[in-house]
């Protein structure tokens with residue numbers, strides 16, 4: 001089983017502007033691993049080289065699999081479904097059964113009619129629902145499972161740092177992101193997609209269309225792209241090294257609590273089982289927020305580019321020290337005085 005791990009000094013709190021956040025409860029040193037989080041749901045993304053490795057579909061594995069050696073679905077439901085071997089396929093059977101008919105029926109037409117992005121987005125939702133389904137089946141089988149500990153199904157000792165974080169479906173259900181975050185046009189498109197492809201008549205789940213739409217809104221605000229190299233090295237090295245070609249997209253129950261900063265103190269990169277690994281990029285003081293970068297810092301360098309990126313993909317304006325500092329510099333370069341520091345001489349008629 002792929003286990004999560006959390007640094008004993010990494011805590012969760014709530015920021016009035018940003019919602020949940022990760023925070024250092026005590027000093028953390030540069031290079032220390034802060035979090036290792038297995039994905040709840042993951043899909044492979046085949047890049048320019050369509051013959052390159054895919055990811056094992058078994059959620060307890062997720063390792064890269066060469067297309068020439070892996071085990072395929074006997075129903076040939078989708079070219080991107082593969083397992084390392086028969087053992088991984090058999091272990092994944094309860095979950096894959098959920099998605100197999102859906103993929104056979106819709107994958108090809110979805111890709112051609114709605115494009116690769118929408119297909120991937122819907123498949124990630126289907127994999128989320130399939131994981132939830134497998135989790136529910138497992139709970140029913142486990143007659144000794146009287147576990148009602150805040151969604152933690154890992155049977156943790158109460159002093160474990162992990163016991164402060166939700167896991168499984170309850171963690172996914174509590175992700176941020178609502179319909180109001182997105183434009184009407186976007187919500188209309190997703191509503192059509194839900195009705196056509198994700199309703200309980202297309203898949204054996206028990207959620208209403210409204211619940212599935214809400215899940216899309218959450219997943220779009222919280223999913224990670226998976227890249228072979230690190231994201232968030234700050235300041236970026238010179239010459240710049242980008243993070244490479246995307247090979248997957250995933251939803252993480254705990255890593256998704258990290259907010260964004262354009263001068264992040266956490267570097268993130270998936271390990272060989274696609275678990276998201278957070279490492280301190282510098283020393284972090286007690287009480288400091290622990291942030292990642294939501295994009296490749298080598299590609300979005302100017303304030304304007306970063307703002308546009310965050311607004312279009314995540315719908316917020318970053319107020320980190322780097323953005324605020326650059327905003328002040330830009331205002332000063334234009335000859336104006338930054339907001340709040342301008343002296344209104346007319347307000348003091350005695351001082352002419």
Ligand SMILES: C[S@@+](CC[C@H](N)C(=O)[O-])C[C@H]1O[C@@H](n2cnc3c(N)ncnc32)[C@H](O)[C@@H]1O
Pocket residue numbers: 017018019020021175176221222256257258259260261314315316317318319320
């Ligand atoms: C992946 S979630 C991060 C966790 C989230 N704060 C929560 O409550 O679950 C991404 C969302 O967090 C918020 N967020 C992240 N970084 C932010 C920042 N620098 N400033 C404002 N909001 C931020 C935005 O609402 C964004 O859509």
